[in-house]
Amino acid sequence: MSNLAVENKIEVNELIKSRWSPRAFDSQPVEEEKLEAILEAARWAPSAMNEQPWRFIYATKDNPEAYEKLLSCLVEANQVWAKNAPVLLLSVAKTHYSSFDQKNGHAWHDVGIATANMALQATELGLYMHMMGGFIADAAREMLNIPDGFEAVTMIALGYKGEPETLSAPLKEREEAPRNRKPLQELVFNGTWQSL
Numbered sequence: 001m002s003n004l005a006v007e008n009k010i011e012v013n014e015l016i017k018s019r020w021s022p023r024a025f026d027s028q029p030v031e032e033e034k035l036e037a038i039l040e041a042a043r044w045a046p047s048a049m050n051e052q053p054w055r056f057i058y059a060t061k062d063n064p065e066a067y068e069k070l071l072s073c074l075v076e077a078n079q080v081w082a083k084n085a086p087v088l089l090l091s092v093a094k095t096h097y098s099s100f101d102q103k104n105g106h107a108w109h110d111v112g113i114a115t116a117n118m119a120l121q122a123t124e125l126g127l128y129m130h131m132m133g134g135f136i137a138d139a140a141r142e143m144l145n146i147p148d149g150f151e152a153v154t155m156i157a158l159g160y161k162g163e164p165e166t167l168s169a170p171l172k173e174r175e176e177a178p179r180n181r182k183p184l185q186e187l188v189f190n191g192t193w194q195s196l
Protein backbone atom coordinates (compact mmCIF):
# COMPACT_ATOMS: atom_id res chain seq x y z
CA MET A 1 0.00 0.00 0.00
CA SER A 2 1.39 3.40 -0.93
CA ASN A 3 0.52 4.95 2.43
CA LEU A 4 2.57 2.36 4.32
CA ALA A 5 5.86 3.17 2.66
CA VAL A 6 7.89 6.35 2.40
CA GLU A 7 10.86 6.56 0.07
CA ASN A 8 13.84 6.23 2.33
CA LYS A 9 17.49 6.12 1.32
CA ILE A 10 18.61 5.28 4.86
CA GLU A 11 17.52 1.90 6.19
CA VAL A 12 15.71 1.82 9.52
CA ASN A 13 14.01 -0.99 11.39
CA GLU A 14 11.01 -2.39 9.51
CA LEU A 15 8.71 -1.87 12.52
CA ILE A 16 9.50 1.84 12.45
CA LYS A 17 8.76 2.07 8.73
CA SER A 18 5.56 0.01 9.04
CA ARG A 19 4.10 1.94 11.99
CA TRP A 20 1.15 3.93 10.76
CA SER A 21 -1.78 5.84 12.26
CA PRO A 22 -4.97 4.89 10.41
CA ARG A 23 -8.42 6.30 11.02
CA ALA A 24 -10.23 3.27 9.60
CA PHE A 25 -10.44 0.56 12.25
CA ASP A 26 -11.95 -2.90 12.00
CA SER A 27 -14.49 -3.92 14.65
CA GLN A 28 -12.50 -7.08 15.49
CA PRO A 29 -11.68 -7.03 19.22
CA VAL A 30 -8.06 -6.84 20.32
CA GLU A 31 -7.06 -10.05 22.07
CA GLU A 32 -6.37 -9.54 25.78
CA GLU A 33 -2.86 -11.01 25.58
CA LYS A 34 -1.98 -8.60 22.75
CA LEU A 35 -3.30 -5.62 24.70
CA GLU A 36 -1.26 -6.73 27.71
CA ALA A 37 1.87 -7.03 25.55
CA ILE A 38 1.35 -3.50 24.22
CA LEU A 39 0.95 -2.11 27.74
CA GLU A 40 3.97 -4.12 28.92
CA ALA A 41 6.04 -2.51 26.15
CA ALA A 42 5.27 0.89 27.69
CA ARG A 43 6.51 -0.35 31.06
CA TRP A 44 9.99 -0.96 29.61
CA ALA A 45 10.48 2.58 28.28
CA PRO A 46 13.36 4.71 29.61
CA SER A 47 12.60 7.75 31.76
CA ALA A 48 14.36 10.53 33.63
CA MET A 49 15.47 9.31 37.09
CA ASN A 50 13.66 6.04 36.22
CA GLU A 51 10.49 7.82 37.38
CA GLN A 52 8.27 5.98 34.88
CA PRO A 53 5.74 8.84 34.94
CA TRP A 54 3.32 7.29 32.47
CA ARG A 55 -0.13 6.03 33.35
CA PHE A 56 -2.73 4.69 30.94
CA ILE A 57 -6.49 4.50 31.27
CA TYR A 58 -8.08 2.18 28.71
CA ALA A 59 -11.45 0.73 27.81
CA THR A 60 -12.62 -1.85 25.32
CA LYS A 61 -16.06 -2.17 23.79
CA ASP A 62 -16.67 -5.05 26.21
CA ASN A 63 -17.11 -2.32 28.83
CA PRO A 64 -19.46 0.10 27.02
CA GLU A 65 -19.82 2.55 29.92
CA ALA A 66 -16.06 3.04 30.32
CA TYR A 67 -15.58 3.11 26.54
CA GLU A 68 -18.19 5.85 26.13
CA LYS A 69 -16.53 7.95 28.83
CA LEU A 70 -13.22 7.87 26.97
CA LEU A 71 -14.92 8.45 23.62
CA SER A 72 -16.80 11.47 24.97
CA CYS A 73 -13.49 13.12 25.91
CA LEU A 74 -12.55 13.34 22.22
CA VAL A 75 -13.47 16.32 20.10
CA GLU A 76 -16.28 15.53 17.68
CA ALA A 77 -14.02 15.37 14.62
CA ASN A 78 -12.11 12.50 16.23
CA GLN A 79 -15.17 10.78 17.69
CA VAL A 80 -16.51 10.29 14.16
CA TRP A 81 -13.86 7.72 13.28
CA ALA A 82 -12.36 6.70 16.63
CA LYS A 83 -15.69 5.21 17.75
CA ASN A 84 -14.92 2.23 15.50
CA ALA A 85 -11.65 1.35 17.27
CA PRO A 86 -12.14 -1.56 19.68
CA VAL A 87 -9.83 0.00 22.29
CA LEU A 88 -9.45 3.60 23.44
CA LEU A 89 -6.68 4.75 25.77
CA LEU A 90 -5.64 7.94 27.48
CA SER A 91 -2.00 8.52 28.36
CA VAL A 92 -1.39 10.49 31.54
CA ALA A 93 1.80 12.06 32.92
CA LYS A 94 2.78 12.26 36.60
CA THR A 95 4.00 15.83 36.81
CA HIS A 96 6.33 15.68 39.87
CA TYR A 97 9.09 13.33 40.93
CA SER A 98 8.19 10.81 43.63
CA SER A 99 11.45 10.94 45.59
CA PHE A 100 11.69 14.72 45.91
CA ASP A 101 9.30 17.64 45.55
CA GLN A 102 10.27 18.95 42.14
CA LYS A 103 8.40 19.26 38.87
CA ASN A 104 9.37 16.61 36.34
CA GLY A 105 10.04 18.67 33.23
CA HIS A 106 10.62 15.50 31.24
CA ALA A 107 7.38 13.71 32.14
CA TRP A 108 5.61 14.35 28.83
CA HIS A 109 8.73 13.36 26.91
CA ASP A 110 8.89 10.10 28.85
CA VAL A 111 5.19 9.40 28.29
CA GLY A 112 5.92 9.90 24.59
CA ILE A 113 8.69 7.31 24.68
CA ALA A 114 6.39 4.82 26.44
CA THR A 115 3.68 5.48 23.86
CA ALA A 116 6.18 4.97 21.01
CA ASN A 117 7.12 1.61 22.57
CA MET A 118 3.44 0.70 22.54
CA ALA A 119 3.06 1.73 18.90
CA LEU A 120 6.01 -0.44 17.84
CA GLN A 121 4.75 -3.42 19.86
CA ALA A 122 1.30 -2.95 18.31
CA THR A 123 2.85 -2.93 14.84
CA GLU A 124 4.74 -6.14 15.63
CA LEU A 125 1.39 -7.72 16.58
CA GLY A 126 -0.43 -6.57 13.43
CA LEU A 127 -2.28 -3.78 15.25
CA TYR A 128 -2.37 -0.03 14.73
CA MET A 129 -2.47 2.97 17.06
CA HIS A 130 -3.59 6.50 16.26
CA MET A 131 -2.56 9.13 18.81
CA MET A 132 -4.76 12.21 19.14
CA GLY A 133 -4.28 15.60 20.69
CA GLY A 134 -7.89 16.46 19.86
CA PHE A 135 -9.52 15.76 23.21
CA ILE A 136 -10.82 17.76 26.16
CA ALA A 137 -8.36 17.34 29.05
CA ASP A 138 -10.66 18.91 31.67
CA ALA A 139 -13.46 16.51 30.76
CA ALA A 140 -11.04 13.58 30.95
CA ARG A 141 -9.85 14.69 34.40
CA GLU A 142 -13.39 14.89 35.73
CA MET A 143 -14.94 11.82 34.11
CA LEU A 144 -11.94 9.52 34.59
CA ASN A 145 -11.07 10.64 38.14
CA ILE A 146 -7.53 11.77 37.28
CA PRO A 147 -6.01 13.06 40.54
CA ASP A 148 -4.01 16.23 41.10
CA GLY A 149 -0.38 15.85 40.12
CA PHE A 150 -1.28 14.08 36.87
CA GLU A 151 -2.06 15.53 33.43
CA ALA A 152 -3.79 13.95 30.45
CA VAL A 153 -1.40 13.82 27.50
CA THR A 154 -2.83 11.97 24.50
CA MET A 155 -5.85 9.93 23.50
CA ILE A 156 -5.14 6.75 21.53
CA ALA A 157 -7.30 4.58 19.28
CA LEU A 158 -6.07 0.98 18.98
CA GLY A 159 -7.17 -1.89 16.81
CA TYR A 160 -6.88 -3.76 13.55
CA LYS A 161 -6.86 -1.73 10.37
CA GLY A 162 -10.21 -1.33 8.67
CA GLU A 163 -11.27 -0.39 5.16
CA PRO A 164 -10.92 3.26 4.06
CA GLU A 165 -14.38 2.99 2.46
CA THR A 166 -15.89 3.12 5.96
CA LEU A 167 -14.72 6.74 6.31
CA SER A 168 -16.25 9.95 5.01
CA ALA A 169 -14.82 11.19 1.70
CA PRO A 170 -12.41 13.75 3.23
CA LEU A 171 -11.11 11.23 5.79
CA LYS A 172 -10.83 8.50 3.14
CA GLU A 173 -8.71 10.84 1.04
CA ARG A 174 -6.38 11.48 3.99
CA GLU A 175 -6.26 7.77 4.77
CA GLU A 176 -5.13 6.89 1.26
CA ALA A 177 -2.71 9.79 0.80
CA PRO A 178 0.97 8.82 0.57
CA ARG A 179 2.91 9.15 3.80
CA ASN A 180 5.48 11.89 3.90
CA ARG A 181 8.26 12.95 6.21
CA LYS A 182 10.32 16.14 6.30
CA PRO A 183 13.88 15.74 5.04
CA LEU A 184 16.46 14.91 7.70
CA GLN A 185 18.41 18.13 7.10
CA GLU A 186 15.32 20.11 8.13
CA LEU A 187 15.12 18.26 11.44
CA VAL A 188 18.70 17.62 12.54
CA PHE A 189 21.58 20.11 12.91
CA ASN A 190 25.25 19.35 13.44
CA GLY A 191 26.71 21.41 16.26
CA THR A 192 24.35 24.39 16.25
CA TRP A 193 20.93 25.45 14.95
CA GLN A 194 20.94 26.11 11.23
CA SER A 195 18.29 28.12 9.42
CA LEU A 196 17.23 26.83 6.04
